[in-house]
Amino acid sequence: MRDVAIIGVKNTKFGELWERSLRDIVVEAGIGAIEDTSVSGKDIDALYVGNMSGGRFIDQEHIGALIADYSGLSRNLHVPATRVEAACASGGLALRQAIMSVASGYSDIVVAAGAEKMTDVGSEEAASALAAAADREWEGMAGATFPGLYAMIAKLHMHKYGTTSEQLAEVAVKNHKNGYFNPIAQYKNKITVDDVLNSIMVADPLHIFDCSPITDGASALVLAPADVAHKYTDTPIYIKATAQASDTIALHDRRDITTLDATVVAAKRAYSMAKLKPEDIDLVEVHDCFTIAEICAIEDLGFAEKGKGGIVTENGETAIGGRIPVNTSGGLKACGHPVGATGIKQAVEIVTQLRGDAGKRQVAGAKYGMTHNVGGSGATAVIHIFSRER
C-alpha cells in the first residue's frame, strides 16, 4: 500500500443555488480543485463522486458519467467515473474509494468529488427523499421522519445523562458563530440559545434551529501518491487513516440508541491505523445533521466521556480556541448540508486548516485533523485522519 496525499481542494458556495444546475456546481468544484494544483486533465486516472439521490432531487441518475462528461474528462480522455452512495455519507465514502484506488497502485491522480442539488424539489419532497436513508418499510411506514429519529436519540440522551435543550442549542450557536467566518457557508447569521429554543418545534425536543438545512453545493479534492505529491503542490496534506463501519439500518435495532456503534468502531479502526489517540487530534469536522448528532459524535469519537457531550459543549471546549475545536467550517448546521457533498466538504475544511489557510476560523498550529461522516441515523460511518506531516 502507498501513502496518499491531498494536493488540491475546492468548495462551491453552499446555499440555495436556484440559478445553477448540479453539473454547473460540480464543474466549478472539480476545476477549482485541479487549479489548486499543477495537475492537468490528462493526468487524471479516475473520478469518484459522492451523490445521495440524484434520481429523487434532479431526476437524473448516472451521475458519475454526467460529471466526468461536463468536467471534460469523458469524450477525449475517457476517465473512469464512479458514483458512490451511502446516504449522507456518500461524500466521505467517495473519498475513501479514491484513497484506496491511489493506495493500491491502480491509480495515481484521482479526483474525489461530492455534490447534491436539493432545492430543485420542494421541501416536502426533499424530506421524503432524505427519509429513504432510514428503513422505509419499518421506520418510514410508521410515520418516522429524520428529525423524528434523531429526536428519539435526543430524548433518551436527556433521560439517561441529563443533557438539556440549552446544551443542544449551544451546538447550533457555536456552529453559526464558526460559519460566520466561512465564506462558503449557507448561513452567516449569529444566533442565540433563545433563538434556537424559540424556533418552531419539528420533533420534540428538536426545534428547526437544531436541524441542518436543505442545501445545494459541491466539493472536490485531488489525490496523489505521497511520494510525488510535492511535484503538484507545496502544501500536500497526508491521509493517516481511512475507516468505515456499518450498523443496523433501523435505529430500533441498535445496542444503545444514544451511541452510534458504527462511529465507535470506525474511530477505533482509524486511531489504530494512524497510531494516534483522541488527545492527538487538533480539530474535527463531525456530522452534525442535528445538534444531538454532534453531542453523540464527540462522545463516540472519544473527545468527551459518554454522556458528557452536552456539558463539554456548554463549557466551550469544542469552540475555536477550546480543547478540541469541532466544526470550524460551521458544520452541517451553518455551512449547509448538500448530502452527497458533505463528506468531501469536511475534508476540504481540514486540509484548509492544516495548510494554515483558514483565516479568522484558523485553529492555531493544527497538525492533525479528523472528519466524521454519517449515513442515515448511523448505519454508515466514515472517518478520516489527516496530517500536515507525512
Add this chain to the structure above:
Amino acid sequence: MSSVPRFWRSLGSRYNLEGTHCKECGEYFYPPRNVCVNCRRMGELESFKFKGTGEIVTYTLIHTAAEGFENQAPYTLAIIKLDEGPQLTSQVIGDSEKMHIGMRVKSVFRKLGEDGDRGMIYYGTKFIPADA
C-alpha cells in the same frame, strides 16, 4: 408511503405482530428476519407471534409530519421494546403529555397512514398505554 407491493408483502407481520425466532440462539426478531444476526447460516428461524406488550424505550412528538401522515400531526412516535426482546418503531396513541420512557404499552390494530396519490389506506399495529 407510495409502495403497495412493499406494504402488502408484509401484511401478516404488520397485522398480527408476526416476527421470527431463532431456535439456535433463542433471539426473537421483529420485524422478521430471514437470517439470524447472531448465528447467520447456522441459525434456524421459525415464525413467532408476539404478545404485543412492552415498554417505551424513547419517543418524540412529531410536529412536522412524514408524507402521508399530515392529518395525524402531531403524533407520538416511539421505539418500543417488546417483552420478548426485540424493539420496533411505532406510533403510540393517547395523551402525549403522559408519555414517558419506561411506560408500559400494548398493541392495537389501527389505520397507519394513507398514500396521497392512490388514496390507499394502510392498517397495522400501533400502541396504547397498557392500562387504557
